[in-house]
Amino acid sequence: MENEKLIANPTIVLREEFDDWAVLFDPDTGNAYGMNPVSVFVWKHLDGNHALEDIEKKLRAECKNVPDDAGVFIKEFIADLVAKGLAGHKFQNA
Amino acid sequence: MKLMNTPKSLELSVTNRCNLRCTYCSHFSGPGDVDHDLSTEEWLKFFEELGRCAVMNVTIQGGEAFIRKDLKELIAGIVRNRMRFSILSNGTLITDDIAAYIAGTGRCSHVQVSIDGSTAETHDACRGKGNFEKAVQGLEILRKHKIPAAVRTTIHRHNVNDLDNIAELLLEKLRLPGFSTNSASYMGLCREHAENVQLTAEDRSSAMATLLRLNRKYDNRISAAAGPLAEAKMWMKMEESRRERQKSLPPCGYLTSCGCMWSKIDIRADGVMIPCTQMSHIELGRINSDDLKSVWQNHPELKQMRERPNIPLEEFEFCKGCEYIPYCRGGCPALAYTLLGKETHPSPDSCLKRFLEQGGKLPDVL
């Protein structure tokens, strides 16, 4: 599962606010979720070309002061997105 | 306060037309009463910009929104651009067909229907003969299609003594979860009929007491952002604070009443961007010609409106010596404009001191 590419639900809206914080908005339910800058970084990489570990690598390469346990945070965050139907695993042909 | 990159929501006057001419209508004969509507294509193009700006919600209104033959196409454009929508309506043109369509989108937060009376006599007094039945029918159609239906009651001279019956109709007979109230305010057509429709200080006192009593009876199912119920709550708090000589509570003591311009912007039926439908005279730009994000962030008039909260009430001759200054927020800028010709002023309509001077009385109990 961890090597599977991840993709954002295309219906979901990312509203970028000030200071790199953002809101994810699901227009079908009206639910909105606050996002910190790391979550925003992860969300922007749910493009069907990145798996969980690719995202963590990119985060460490592109951002300063990434905490050691960032991988755990990313994993939990993605699991939460998938559970809420906001993201999923990209279907790949055999 | 930090400004969002783009507005979170917009109110769209999709038409200047209406099948009614309510005597207190704030739209007609005001600055929002423009000479033409935009085409379907112009709205659809603008919705794409709203999608790019990550706008979350739009409120579709008029005039009367359901008068537009292309309403389905407009709603489809809103849905395609990942937004939710609400509709404000007089309820008289809602059909099974359009209700089924709205329900099918799954994106409708609510449709608000105006019901001003418990009987045709009180409702139609300002809205015109035959419209009570049609509005109630419109409401029933919405509910049949399981569309969240909201009701707004505008309180005026002809229904102020019907509030008990209105609450009974809406909350007991029709079993709505709640309804909201406001009152006829000095804008648009109401300016011509003010003597006949606007509440006097005595009417306002009576409406405040009645609505508070009804809210005790009905478990706070009546709400208000303006009008006698909102005023009762705000003014009683102000009076209590004055009596107990409490310290000023921020953001009181300044012109802080309206925060709309921090989260939303509106569009007139002719496509002109405005800060609020009640302030249609302030033209900020034109859709599909001016960039929404840039207008939102940089327009000098909007910046000036957002500076209102830095203006202390004690600077105004109008408020000189008033004991309520530390507990007052100055009221609606649109009403200040329509009554005095300037937005950066406390609204005489929201002024507790003036209300008491006119013989108004606050309800006894909190």
Ligand code: SF4
């Ligand atoms: S108040 Fe509403 S329904 Fe009445 S005339 Fe004005 S726009 Fe039409």
Ligand code: SF4
């Ligand atoms: S005069 Fe009116 S608006 Fe001014 S502070 Fe007093 S109550 Fe508020």
